[in-house]
Amino acid sequence: MSQEAEASLEIIQSRGGPAEIEVAFVLGTGLGNMADTVENPVVIPYADLPGFPKLTVSGHDANLVVGRLEDTNVAFMQGRSHYYERGDSRAMATPLETLALMGVHSLILTASAGSVNSSFYPGAMMLVTDHINFNGLNPLIGVASDGGFVSLTGAYDPRLAKRLKRAVLRAGVTLHEGVYMWFAGPSFETPAEIKMARMLGADAVGMSIVPEVILARRLGLRTTAIAMLTNFGAGFQHGDPSHAQTRETAAQGAIALKRLLRAFLRTKEEAWVVSSQ
Numbered sequence: 001m002s003q004e005a006e007a008s009l010e011i012i013q014s015r016g017g018p019a020e021i022e023v024a025f026v027l028g029t030g031l032g033n034m035a036d037t038v039e040n041p042v043v044i045p046y047a048d049l050p051g052f053p054k055l056t057v058s059g060h061d062a063n064l065v066v067g068r069l070e071d072t073n074v075a076f077m078q079g080r081s082h083y084y085e086r087g088d089s090r091a092m093a094t095p096l097e098t099l100a101l102m103g104v105h106s107l108i109l110t111a112s113a114g115s116v117n118s119s120f121y122p123g124a125m126m127l128v129t130d131h132i133n134f135n136g137l138n139p140l141i142g143v144a145s146d147g148g149f150v151s152l153t154g155a156y157d158p159r160l161a162k163r164l165k166r167a168v169l170r171a172g173v174t175l176h177e178g179v180y181m182w183f184a185g186p187s188f189e190t191p192a193e194i195k196m197a198r199m200l201g202a203d204a205v206g207m208s209i210v211p212e213v214i215l216a217r218r219l220g221l222r223t224t225a226i227a228m229l230t231n232f233g234a235g236f237q238h239g240d241p242s243h244a245q246t247r248e249t250a251a252q253g254a255i256a257l258k259r260l261l262r263a264f265l266r267t268k269e270e271a272w273v274v275s276s277q
């Protein structure tokens, strides 16, 4: 682990957060207020944590919130750094290393995305089951020798997916499933690119998730991702995305996502009790 991650860990512990964190969430555009439900929250601005990103995009707070939720020690990252902010696909490396040092065993990434599946309407959520990385970028490029050969088979953890699907029933929300294709951004895709994404088998397109999943897999974190579908992709079903629309629709969808994430934490406990009988 990097010295920055070790230093961030010390700062978090010195501010009185739980010694160990079980589940961590990364909250995307318009979804930051999900952390409001944390009990006894310890809120630490990213600016106080070495190696944590300086955010440049509106719709993202920039705090790490740690505390208890549904009898679980949790961490919420309110906002992320994207590749397009500085051309750095390792922008989330130190925060993810810090979460790993805190003992996190399950990482849930959330992000807004454009739908390229005609059955997946804006406002709905999609569990990411796999991704397509077609832009030549990889956060492990240049990373020490053999350490970069990380397997991405099962990168979107099947056990976490199963638990989330059980939580869907409790929460009474809809969760589609599909493939997420990463575009570097920050410009939105062209209609021709959206057509290509559909032809290649994508169900949603977006500008995050993928580098974080790759980094998290290298750290051995079990990871899953939920895309909040905020619009149809450019030129598809009259889609013409904008940042304002993304923020607004994500904020509306945050209510369902919040219900789902709380149900997810409760479902874990019940599953644990059942399996130990």
Ligand code: HPA
Pocket (backbone or CB within 6 Å): 112, 113, 114, 115, 183, 188, 189, 205, 206, 207, 230, 231, 232, 233, 234, 241, 246
């Ligand atoms: N494309 C890429 N990223 C996105 C989109 C989109 O249409 N909507 C929300 N994030």
